[in-house]
Amino acid sequence: MEFGEDAELQALRETVAAISKPFGGAYYTEHSEARKPTSEVWAALAEAGFIGVNLPEEYGGGGGGIVELAAVCEESAAQGCPLLLLLVSSAISGEVISRFGNEEQKQRWLPGLASGAHKIVFAITEPDAGSNTHKIATRAVRDGDDWLLTGQKYYISGFDEAAAVLVVARTGTDEATGKARLSLFVVPTDAPGLTTHPLPVAVQVPERQFTLFFDNARVASSALIGEEGDGFxxxxxxxxxxxxxxxxxxxxxxxxxxxxxxxxxxxxxxxxxxxxxxxxxxxxxxxxxxxxxxxxxxxxxxxxxxxxxxxxxxxxxxxxxxxxxxxxxxxxxxxxxxxxxxxxxxxxxxxxxxxxxxxxxxxxxxxxxxxxxxxxxxxxxxxx
Missing domain, CATH: 1.20.140.10 (Butyryl-CoA Dehydrogenase, subunit A, domain 3)
Structure with missing residues (x-):
């Protein structure tokens, strides 16, 4: 067993802490009260290459893994600046696109994720589904070369800061089990048919919450991540x-x-x-x-x-x-x-x-x- 961290990971922790410390708790409190994105600390960490530390080097990332990204999350929070969107943009969206996306999708989305130029948030939760993913009602159906998405998602963090949203949708039913066949789509936030409404919450944090409405929201076939039905x-x-x-x-x-x-x-x-x-x-x-x-x-x-x-x-x-x-x-x-x-x-x-x-x-x-x-x-x- 080896419980120690190597010098490279220790240096990463120290550097992230040094970048985050000048912002600190006062900065986070101010932005929390104003419900204002913590864009400055995000940009500072991005400039140093830490927002995409877990993404492949060939797309501008740091070539590390979740060990390194977790260290970035911990050390920035330990200086009083927890960055909630690292969980959805770098961790979920970055990992899913890196693992399951095709080359075109990787070229389109990963460099921006790695540089911090854009964020991709995640939409799975629905009013009637909650933790039961099999009850997801948002559907995606083919329409020629495109897909049409219909349904509703809520408690979607940071949609106002994002360039796209990774949407979990039902694309069929498993005949053997009767459960939903799920697929994932990268949907630009300006997609036709996608509208949003702020979801007020009492807790004071910088990241705002939203309800998303898909009314035959049209996306190209290139939005589908991996194979249809492989979303689970x-x-x-x-x-x-x-x-x-x-x-x-x-x-x-x-x-x-x-x-x-x-x-x-x-x-x-x-x-x-x-x-x-x-x-x-x-x-x-x-x-x-x-x-x-x-x-x-x-x-x-x-x-x-x-x-x-x-x-x-x-x-x-x-x-x-x-x-x-x-x-x-x-x-x-x-x-x-x-x-x-x-x-x-x-x-x-x-x-x-x-x-x-x-x-x-x-x-x-x-x-x-x-x-x-x-x-x-x-x-x-x-x-x-």
Whole structure:
């Protein structure tokens, strides 16, 4: 076993941290309150080649894997600037197009993803489908050389920042099982027949949410990724990287919150000692540190398994579960450590609590992860 990181990965972490640090928590809080994209830190990381670190070198990427992309997600978040769209644009869309796209699609989309010039967001969730992918109602039917998409998607993050959206649609039914045959399409955001509506959410994060309406939205045959009906396999190739990078984002959030809490606890003095000397403060922070470190280890294991072509479903789900729990607990304890100041805008903790709370639900909620582990890891009967 080798638990150490090589010098190249350590250097990547240090450089990402150095690029992200000048933006920091104040920048993220400001953009969260304004629901304004964090374009400046995205551009800075893109200029250094880190947005597409997992994409193939022949298309302008860094030639790395999810190990490297997870490090970018974690380190930028650990400086107070978590970038949610790395999960959908670089991880899901980049991985799916790299693996299943044809040469024309790779040439069209990957260089822009690698350079950060454009983003491709992901559309799978529907009002009546949720976590049950087989119930997807959005359909794609052939019309000559084109495809027509009809249906609705919602909770689509960052559509306003994207050049295209990777859409999961039903293209038939499996005669043996009666389940949907799914296919993936790269749909430009200006496709005829595609309209959007902002989906207001209470949580304050920079990335906005949208409902998408497809009314016979027309796309060329070149929009289909890979083979028709192969979408289920393609989706799950992208979902493990999403869960891993989501876990890495959570680890970074937890590290940032703990850093803020520890600094405050060292310096805040109400009685004769700094408040960090009291076990009512120190023990919960120590517990959060342990849980964050454990989550980081599982995240690294999941990323390593994915990059080595090994089964990554179990570690990816476990990493996502552990990291979301750790991030939420760490931010909550950081708020508690700050007392009333935990709610003050200048300390920037509440937006991170909101994001951590979202990541406990999405991209896959903790209950479905527990279902997965119960069924696949423990061999218990399926209940859903």
């Amino acid at each position: 396999r393609q989706v799950f190739h992208g979902l493990n990287p999403e869960r891993i990078t989501g876990a890495a984002l959570c680890v970074g959030i937890a590290r940032y919150a703990l850093g803020k809490a520890v600094d405050y606890a060292r310096n805040r003095q109400v009685w004769e000692h700094p408040i960090g000397a009291y076990q009512g403060i120190s023990h919960p922070l120590a517990k959060a540190k342990i849980e964050t470190s454990l989550a980081a280890l599982m995240t690294q294991k999941a990323a390593w398994a994915h990059d080595h072509g090994l089964p990554a479903g179990e570690p990816s789900n476990m990493a996502k579960y552990a990291a979301a729990e750790a991030a939420l607990a760490a931010v909550d304890q950081a708020i508690q450590t700050h007392g009333g100041n935990g709610m003050a805008v200048e300390y920037g903790l509440v937006p991170l609590w909101g994001l951590a709370r979202v990541l406990r639900i999405a991209p896959l909620n903790r209950e479905m992860i527990l279902n997965y582990v119960a069924q696949h890891s423990l061999g218990l009967p399926r209940s859903y």
